[in-house]
Amino acid sequence: MGIKGLMxxxxxxxxxxxxxxxxxxxxxxxxxxxxxxxxxxxxMIMIRENRSGSYxxxxxxxxxxxxxxxxxxSRTIRLMENGIKPVYVFDGKPPELKLGELAARRQKREQAxxxxxxxxxxxxxxxxxxxxxxxxxxxxxHNEQTKTLLGLMGVPVVDAPSEAEATCAALCRDGKVxxxxxxxxxxxxxxxxxxVRNLMAAESQKKQIxxxxxxxxxxxxNISMDQFIDFCILSGCDYCDTLKGVGPSTAIKLxxxxxxxxxxxxxx
DNA sequence: ACTCTGCCTCTAGACGCG
DNA sequence: TGAGGCAGAGT
DNA sequence: CGCGTCC
Numbered sequence: 543m544g545i546k547g548l549m550x551x552x553x554x555x556x557x558x559x560x561x562x563x564x565x566x567x568x569x570x571x572x573x574x575x576x577x578x579x580x581x582x583x584x585x586m587i588m589i590r591e592n593r594s595g596s597y598x599x600x601x602x603x604x605x606x607x608x609x610x611x612x613x614x615x616s617r618t619i620r621l622m623e624n625g626i627k628p629v630y631v632f633d634g635k636p637p638e639l640k641l642g643e644l645a646a647r648r649q650k651r652e653q654a655x656x657x658x659x660x661x662x663x664x665x666x667x668x669x670x671x672x673x674x675x676x677x678x679x680x681x682x683x684h685n686e687q688t689k690t691l692l693g694l695m696g697v698p699v700v701d702a703p704s705e706a707e708a709t710c711a712a713l714c715r716d717g718k719v720x721x722x723x724x725x726x727x728x729x730x731x732x733x734x735x736x737x738v739r740n741l742m743a744a745e746s747q748k749k750q751i752x753x754x755x756x757x758x759x760x761x762x763x764n765i766s767m768d769q770f771i772d773f774c775i776l777s778g779c780d781y782c783d784t785l786k787g788v789g790p791s792t793a794i795k796l797x798x799x800x801x802x803x804x805x806x807x808x809x810x
Numbered sequence: 811a812c813t814c815t816g817c818c819t820c821t822a823g824a825c826g827c828g
Numbered sequence: 829t830g831a832g833g834c835a836g837a838g839t
Numbered sequence: 840c841g842c843g844t845c846c
Binding site: 581583584585587588589609612613616617620675742743745746778786787788789790791792 | 815822825
C-alpha cells in the first residue's frame with residue numbers, strides 16, 4: 543500500500559514526531575489496534591516445518607492448518623502479559639481501486655505454483671521455500687477460526703468494512719484505542735494519531751520500538767491534515783498513477799507553494 | 811548536487827534447550 | 829509486500 | 840547463539 547519512503551521522509555523532515563520506546567511495558571493498560579489479517583499472513587508464511595524437502599504448516603489430526611492459531615495465541619499472550627490490550631481488526635472487502643492490483647497478484651501466485659513444481663522436481667530447497675511462501679494465502683476459514691480463538695480469550699475483534707489499516711486508523715482517530723501497531727505508514731494518512739512500529743519485533747529481533755505522532759509531524763512540517771493527505775497522494779500511492787518526477791521532497795515543496803493539491807495540478 | 815526511478819536483494823513467529 | 833542499497837537519468 | 844519444536 544505504500545506511500546514509499548514515507549517513514550524515511552518523516553525521519554528526515556520531522557524527527558520530533560518520532561519517539562523511541564524502551565519496551566512493550568510502556569503500553570501497559572493501553573488499547574492497541576492491530577491488523578489481524580497481516581499477522582495471520584506472516585504466521586502462515588513463517589510457522590513451518592521442513593519435512594523431507596517440503597515446507598508444510600503445522601496441522602491438526604485432520605490435516606487442517608494450525609500455524610495461524612499457534613502464532614496468534616503465543617503473540618497475544620505475550621501482549622497480555624505486558625498488560626497491553628490488543629484489538630484485532632480483520633480485513634473486509636478490498637476497495638475497488640485495488641481490484642487491478644489483486645488480479646496481478648493472482649497471476650503472480652499462479653506463476654509461483656509453476657515455480658514450486660519445478661523447484662520440487664529439481665530438489666532446490668531454497669527455491670521450494672520461496673515459491674511455497676509466494677503461494678501462501680489466508681483463507682476465510684483461517685480468519686473465522688482466529689476470531690473464535692480471540693473470542694474465547696476475551697480479546698475484542700473488529701470487522702473492517704474494507705481495509706483493516708483504515709479501520710485501525712479510524713479507531714485511533716476517534717479515541718477508541720491509544721495507537722495503531724503497524725509497520726504501514728499509510729495509517730497516518732488515514733488519520734492515526736499515534737502509530738507504533740516494531741511492537742512485536744523488538745524483543746525477538748534487534749529493532750527499536752518507534753512511536754510516530756501525527757500531530758507533531760503536522761506541526762513540524764507546518765501543514766494541515768488535508769495538506770498531509772494531499773502530500774501523500776502527490777508523493778505516489780497505489781490508488782492512482784504517480785506523477786513522473788515527483789517524490790516526497792518535490793511534493794512538499796509544491797504544497798507549501800500552492801496550498802492544495804488542486805492548485806498544484808493547475809500549475810503543472 | 812538533488813531527486814526520482816528501476817532493479818536488485820533480503821526478509822518476514824515465538825520459545826526453549828544445550 | 830516492504831524496505832533498503834545502488835546505478836543511472838533527468839532537472 | 841544456533842537449532843529444533845510448536846500441530
